[in-house]
Amino acid sequence: MPELPEVETIVRGLNSMVKGLTVQRLPHVSPHLLKREPQLRQLTGDTFKSFERRGKYIIAHLKSGKRLMIHLRMSGRILVGEDQRRRDKHDHLEIVFRARRRRLVFRDVRKFGVIQFVRDGQQETLNRLGVEAPAITASQLQALVCKSKRPVKSLLLDQYVIAGLGNIYVDESLYRSGIHPLKASSSLSANEIRALTRAIRQIMALAIKNLGTTFDSYSGVNGESGRFARYLKVYNQNGSRCGKCGDVIVKIKVGGRGTHFCPTCQKHDRRW
Ligand SMILES: [Zn+2]
Numbered sequence: 004m005p006e007l008p009e010v011e012t013i014v015r016g017l018n019s020m021v022k023g024l025t026v027q028r029l030p031h032v033s034p035h036l037l038k039r040e041p042q043l044r045q046l047t048g049d050t051f052k053s054f055e056r057r058g059k060y061i062i063a064h065l066k067s068g069k070r071l072m073i074h075l076r077m078s079g080r081i082l083v084g085e086d087q088r089r090r091d092k093h094d095h096l097e098i099v100f101r102a103r104r105r106r107l108v109f110r111d112v113r114k115f116g117v118i119q120f121v122r123d124g125q126q127e128t129l130n131r132l133g134v135e136a137p138a139i140t141a142s143q144l145q146a147l148v149c150k151s152k153r154p155v156k157s158l159l160l161d162q163y164v165i166a167g168l169g170n171i172y173v174d175e176s177l178y179r180s181g182i183h184p185l186k187a188s189s190s191l192s193a194n195e196i197r198a199l200t201r202a203i204r205q206i207m208a209l210a211i212k213n214l215g216t217t218f219d220s221y222s223g224v225n226g227e228s229g230r231f232a233r234y235l236k237v238y239n240q241n242g243s244r245c246g247k248c249g250d251v252i253v254k255i256k257v258g259g260r261g262t263h264f265c266p267t268c269q270k271h272d273r274r275w
């Protein structure tokens with residue numbers, strides 16, 4: 004599932020390849036997207052002024068003053084290229100632009116992706132999103148964890164607490180800061196909060212620099228894969244040896260989510 008670094012990469016790609024382009028026509032829109040946004044065809048004739056990211060949402064600012072909000076969910080991809088490719092059966096939206104024979108495709112195998120104009124309900128969702136992960140400070144994290152007895156892994160995944168983190172980068176951040184994923188949020192020490200803040204910021208920066216992580220389908224808008232997979236220390240590494248201590252990386256479930264960690268480097272201190 005695309006997380007913040009992947010969405011950031013896509014937004015940067017859209018700003019470089021689609022910004023300023025006017026929609027000539029929508030040759031194809033799948034019924035499930037029209038059901039979620041009946042007015043999607045109003046994009047015709049409008050111009051994409053700019054794109055920004057909030058959490059894992061892509062927000063397109065249009066010349067008409069409307070804003071389009073895109074969430075890729077499990078498997079959504081946005082591809083931009085020449086207007087001559089053959090349609091894939093998973094292409095659910097095609098936008099052809101007036102200039103430069105350019106075409107944007109929204110491809111989504113699992114069909115959970117959402118494209119909607121921003122109205123009151125969507126704005127409310129955006130307003131509720133938590134602190135942006137790449138910019139989080141130790142004092143912000145302190146204020147967020149101290150109120151919660153939830154496992155730290157679950158808290159970090161909550162988009163209304165911290166926006167943008169998902170399973171990959173939470174597991175990597177907890178490993179880097181030596182914190183057990185089941186540890187109660189409110190029991191984190193000041194040192195652990197500092198270490199976790201640093202880990203989140205470093206991992207976000209490194210992942211954005213490497214265009215995100217590609218396992219199967221994710222890519223930037225030009226089809227380029229993310230390169231962060233080579234930096235993964237625990238995510239999907241269960242059964243491998245920990246690079247710090249040599250113990251075996253294990254996988255457990257936390258709140259229903261597969262969770263990877265090193266039992267030696269991330270001890271579950273039960274003194275609290
Ligand atoms: Zn270890």
